[in-house]
Every structure is written in structure tokens, then in C-alpha cells.
Amino acid sequence: MLAEILASHGRQYWIRALGDAKAFHDADAAIENTVALTRPPFKQRLAVTRGRRQDFCVGDRVDVEAIGDDQAVINALIPRRNLLQRSDHFRHKLLAANIDQIGLVLAAEPPFSESLAVRVSVAAAVAGIPMRWLINKSDRIEALADIEPRLELYRALGVGICYLSARHDAQSRLHEGELGQWLQGKTSLLLGQSGMGKSTLINRLVPDADLKTQQWSRALQSGKHTTSFSKCFDLPESDFEPGSRIIDSPGFQQFGLVHCSRSEIEHSFPEWADRLGQCRYHNCIHLQEPGCAIQAAISDSLIDPRRYAIWQEIISEQSRGT
Ligand SMILES: Nc1nc2c(ncn2[C@@H]2O[C@H](COP(=O)(O)OP(=O)(O)OP(=O)(O)O)[C@@H](O)[C@H]2O)c(=O)[nH]1
Ligand SMILES: [Mg+2]
Ligand SMILES: [Zn+2]
The missing domain is CATH 2.40.50 (OB fold (Dihydrolipoamide Acetyltransferase, E2P))
Known part of the structure; x- marks a missing residue:
């Protein structure tokens, strides 16, 4: 069966x-x-x-x-429609299959890692799964102001960004607002670092989910993430179309991309697209090669240096251990 x-x-x-x-x-x-x-x-x-x-x-x-x-x-x-995974040189971790979309849950407190967010974006793009950033804890207005300039950059790059407060938003806003609309009729996977509020959000959306949540400082001290395995829930039919589902997952502190090719990763940096064919060497990896168009754009402050640093980090991991 x-x-x-x-x-x-x-x-x-x-x-x-x-x-x-x-x-x-x-x-x-x-x-x-x-x-x-x-x-x-x-x-x-x-x-x-x-x-x-x-x-x-x-x-x-x-x-x-x-x-x-x-x-x-x-x-x-049964053959999969899609598969999201992360990997290092030792193992591949299968995160979820046959999903319609990913909600990357981020918050300003604890501060989210931009490197992890970029990595998840690459993995999602490679798996062909659309993604949106869900900025949780937007009740923490001061902390939010600190990350806003970075969010602005990603918005300009075409990332869909939605603000919410899993703890303080009214039920009606969570169910019927931008988030609720986005969840309608879809199977959505929530991903993110530990303590961002994935389980808190699912508890608000699915009244009988009863997921454990934990103050992040305590969770980090104990070295244990609160959620230890992934679980799929039906969203309540009172507010959602039948077949609307949401998946909780354990927080991560690393997200390797060894299963992705260099070209796949490169194309996940859309702001580089016009320059990619302009390096002196066709197999340039934009690290130290002479005549590199990406390094030149960095020197001229034309592309974002933090994103370039994330590229350097990911690319150096690809070759390590092979
Ligand atoms: N201020 C504020 N705190 C929140 C909000 N949402 C969640 N939190 C708190 O953030 C902490 C972590 O929440 P969890 O839901 O356990 O986080 P998680 O992403 O599921 O963490 P892992 O299971 O470890 O991956 C808890 O103390 C929550 O009460 C929010 O909207 N505002
Ligand atoms: Mg959790
Ligand atoms: Zn180059």
C-alpha cells in the first residue's frame, strides 16, 4: 500500500x-x-x-x-518530485522531499547567520524549490532595525520577505495575513537555525501540534536543539484549504553544499550574472586568479563584499577533503 x-x-x-x-x-x-x-x-x-x-x-x-x-x-x-539535502564530505542529510516551498525562519535575536541563509538559498535553488524568508520576532523592533539593511539587500536581489511574530501576532493575522496566504494549499518546510522560532510558529498555526520550544539561550548552553526530528502537520481545515501542510525541522548550525556543483553555486549569486563570462580564465573560481571580473568588481565596490566572503567560504569547503 x-x-x-x-x-x-x-x-x-x-x-x-x-x-x-x-x-x-x-x-x-x-x-x-x-x-x-x-x-x-x-x-x-x-x-x-x-x-x-x-x-x-x-x-x-x-x-x-x-x-x-x-x-x-x-x-x-516512489520516485521523488524533489529533494532538499545538505552535505559535507562525510555524509548527505536528506531534509525533506516532495515539498512545494521553503520558509527560512530568521530572527534578529539570536542574530541569524547570513552565511547559513545563503547556503539554504543555494540548496533550495539547486533542488528547484521556491523559498521565502520569514522574519520572526518582529516584535523586537530594535533588534530588527539592526538586520534591516541586510534584509534590504536581499529584497533587492529578489528574495520574498515576510515579517511576523509567532509569539505576539493575533491568530487571525497568522492565518489570514501574508503568511497564511502563502501557506494555502501547499506543503511548506520551515528551516532555520536553532532558536529562530520554527516550533513556536507551528504551535500557533496548528493548535494540537504541541511542539516543545525552548528559550534559545538555554538551548545553546545545553548544546541541544529543541526540535530533534522533522515532522509534518496538517494545517487546520477551519482556515486552510485541505492539503495545506507544514513541516517542522531541527535547527542547524552548519549547512554544507558538497552535493552542489560550482556552477550551481555561482548561479545562486544573481548579482554576478553579467560578470561571470568576463573573467580571463573560463574556469575561474574567483579567488586569486588574475583577470577575474568578480574580484575586480569587489575592488571597485560594485558587488557586496560579505556575500563574496560567503562564496569564498563555500568554495574552499568544496575542494577540502576531495
Ligand atoms: N520575542 C519573541 N520570541 C519568540 C518569538 N517566536 C519564538 N520566540 C522564542 O524563541 C525561542 C525559540 O523558539 P523555538 O520555537 O523553540 O525555536 P526553534 O526554531 O524551533 O528552535 P530549534 O527547535 O532548536 O531549531 C523561544 O523562547 C520562543 O518563545 C517571537 O515572535 N517573538
Ligand atoms: Mg523547534
Ligand atoms: Zn573570476
């Missing part, structure tokens, strides 16, 4: 049968090649994988086999 993964934790997955009871029975019959099904369709249950496989993630559609009343085994993966 067909199911989707709602949450993943190590080799254990929380799954839900796909579709209505009829579709479920049809799919089941097709897969198991049996017509007489007496077992009622299941809604949600725990599933494990065969042969120690761990390469599934939230949002995956899978073919499963029920075991008893409350468990299942995953047999196979």
Missing part, C-alpha cells in the same frame, strides 16, 4: 496511508495483487525499513506492508 512519511527519526518513520479509503484499497490491491481486502485502511502508524536502509525522509511517498495493527515495513520508495 502507498503511504507518506510524516516524521523520521533514525531508522523509524511515522507514516500515513495516502488518499481516501478507496484509493488506498486500489493501491493496496494493485501492489499486493490481491482483491479481497478485509483489513481496514490505517491512518497513521510506525514503520521501519528493510536492510538498515535510512535513505528516506519526511515527505517521501513509499510502498509499505502492514505488520499487525500498528506497524509497517517500508518496501520501496
